[in-house]
Amino acid sequence: MLVGRSEVMQRLRAQIARLGATHFTVLVTGESGTGKELVARNVHAVSSRARGPFIAVNCAALVESLLEAELFGIEERTATGVKGREGKFELAEGGTLFLDEVGDLSLAAQAKLLRVLQDLSVERVGGRQSRPMDTRIIAATNRPLLERVQQGMFRADLFYRLSGVELVVPPLRERREDVPILVDHLLGRHQRLRRVIAGADVIEALGAFDWPGNVRQLERVLERAVALAPASRLTISDLPSEVLGDYRTMQCEGLERGRSLRAWSSRYARLVLDRCEGNRRRACDELDISYHTLRALLRYGAGASHGDRRASMSAGSPIDGRP
Ligand SMILES: Nc1ncnc2c1ncn2[C@@H]1O[C@H](COP(=O)(O)OP(=O)(O)OP(=O)(O)O)[C@@H](O)[C@H]1O
Ligand SMILES: [Mg+2]
Numbered sequence: 001m002l003v004g005r006s007e008v009m010q011r012l013r014a015q016i017a018r019l020g021a022t023h024f025t026v027l028v029t030g031e032s033g034t035g036k037e038l039v040a041r042n043v044h045a046v047s048s049r050a051r052g053p054f055i056a057v058n059c060a061a062l063v064e065s066l067l068e069a070e071l072f073g074i075e076e077r078t079a080t081g082v083k084g085r086e087g088k089f090e091l092a093e094g095g096t097l098f099l100d101e102v103g104d105l106s107l108a109a110q111a112k113l114l115r116v117l118q119d120l121s122v123e124r125v126g127g128r129q130s131r132p133m134d135t136r137i138i139a140a141t142n143r144p145l146l147e148r149v150q151q152g153m154f155r156a157d158l159f160y161r162l163s164g165v166e167l168v169v170p171p172l173r174e175r176r177e178d179v180p181i182l183v184d185h186l187l188g189r190h191q192r193l194r195r196v197i198a199g200a201d202v203i204e205a206l207g208a209f210d211w212p213g214n215v216r217q218l219e220r221v222l223e224r225a226v227a228l229a230p231a232s233r234l235t236i237s238d239l240p241s242e243v244l245g246d247y248r249t250m251q252c253e254g255l256e257r258g259r260s261l262r263a264w265s266s267r268y269a270r271l272v273l274d275r276c277e278g279n280r281r282r283a284c285d286e287l288d289i290s291y292h293t294l295r296a297l298l299r300y301g302a303g304a305s306h307g308d309r310r311a312s313m314s315a316g317s318p319i320d321g322r323p
Contacts, residue, residue, distance in 0.1 A: 002035065002042050003185045006175035012039070015167060020046030025117070027102075027162045028140040030169030033216030036140040037100065039169055043138055044096040052095025057088050060104035067109050069125050072116070078126030089122045092135040102162065103141040103148050107155065114158045137162070172211040172218065179207045179218070186219050190226045198234045205236055205247040210275065262300055269297040 002013055016039065019026060026043055028036045037056065044054045062070055073087030088097060105113065116122055116133065123130035139162045148154035172178065180203050187196055198206075211217055221243055229238040236244065269287060273294075276282040284294050 001185070002038055003181055004175065004178040005181055006178045008170050008175055009178060012167065012169065013042075016042050017046055019043055019165065019167075020048075022165075023047075023136055024165045025137045025139070025162055027145070027164075027166045028138060028169065029145070029166060030140075030142060031171045031212075031214055032142045033214035034142075034169040034171055035215050036142070036169055037098065039167055040096070040098045040138040040140060043167075044098075044136075047096070047136065049095050049136055053092055054096050054098065055088050055092040056098040056100055058100045059109075060101035062105075062109070064106055064109070067106075068112060071112075072122050073124040073127075075124050075126035082126075084124075087122065087124065089116065089133060089135055090131070094134055096136045096138055099137060099139040101141060102139040103143040103145050103154060107153075110155045110158050114155060114161065117158075117161050172214045176207050179203065182215060182218060183222065186215075186222045187226065190223070194226055194232070196226050196229060196232050196234060201236055202234045202239065205239060205244055208247045209243045209245070262297075266297045266300040269294060273298070 002009070002016070004010075004012075020043065026040075028039050030036050040056075041054060044050060057071065068074075069085075069087065071087050071089060073090050074082060074085060076082070076084030078084075099113075117137065119130065121130040121132050145154055145159055145163065149156050149159050172182075183198050183203060183206060187198065190196070206218065206221075213220075221240060224240065225234050225238040229235075236247075241248075269283070269289075272286050273280065273283040276286060280291065280294060284291055287294065289297075
């Protein structure tokens with residue numbers, strides 16, 4: 001089940017539902033761990049091919065010399081001792097063939113794939129005749145394919161053939177509102193093993209992290225917590241330190257006793273600015289504040305004493321709302 005209450009995930013589910021009725025080739029793009037394979041399985045499940053097989057091929061793991069036999073099959077006795085076998089295209093007959101990491105195919109392999117897509121037929125290695133193909137293709141990539149095309153690493157004609165319908169799975173840091181429901185869902189998977197719940201502080205800390213490995217990384221972090229947590233209610237100390245990074249810093253330095261809301265806001269603004277690699281415009285967008293407000297927050301605490309800071313903030317630098 002594709003979980004998520006964010007607007008982007010709702011839109012994605014609606015797109016998948018609409019795609020079910022078609023037979024178009026689909027390209028699923030997104031960073032690693034965002035849920036591309038799950039999206040592909042959903043497209044298959046809502047299509048008229050749902051009863052047919054879903055065959056996944058990891059293109060990055062295909063050995064160049066065996067690639068053709070793997071994808072297209074090989075005839076008996078093509079070489080001495082070779083046993084005939086079906087290729088992935090044949091195995092996916094009547095169903096869906098999922099070409100994962102399609103951006104990693106060599107140029108030679110891309111040419112072969114293009115030929116199959118153009119002819120809509122497949123020929124086994126050592127075979128004399130081609131068979132018509134009745135397979136829907138869904139490809140996925142976590143590398144920007146268009147960039148690979150521009151670098152000459154990916155064939156433009158294959159790109160256009162694959163990318164007619166593109167489904168984009170956004171990274172988790174762009175849909176943080178999905179974190180709580182994903183946590184519930186992922187913890188629920190281990191329910192039979194151990195019933196564990198996450199407290200509000202855990203949800204808050206998980207929501208503050210940037211998740212370079214996206215949902216897959218969240219899944220691993222929760223697995224570890226389910227396995228090792230001493231109590232059935234997870235606490236902050238059940239989370240690995242890399243996940244707690246920003247959250248801890250903020251808590252320790254921002255939530256000290258006696259710290260004002262301004263000190264806290266200023267600290268947080270610096271963290272976000274750091275995360276945006278010093279790009280103030282992006283930091284403003286993420287914080288949803290004006291440029292003017294950001295500057296005021298950054299000025300606050302910049303080497304001045306506590307009293308000075310207060311003075312500089314009250315001298316016409318609002319910390320809330322856009323001017
Ligand atoms: N929206 C979601 N709802 C529920 N589970 C999800 C969601 N997104 C991802 N997952 C889970 O996260 C894990 C990773 O998803 P998936 O394998 O589909 O990602 P991927 O983009 O193909 O990753 P990779 O780039 O590593 O191949 C899977 O266990 C999947 O079930
Ligand atoms: Mg995958």
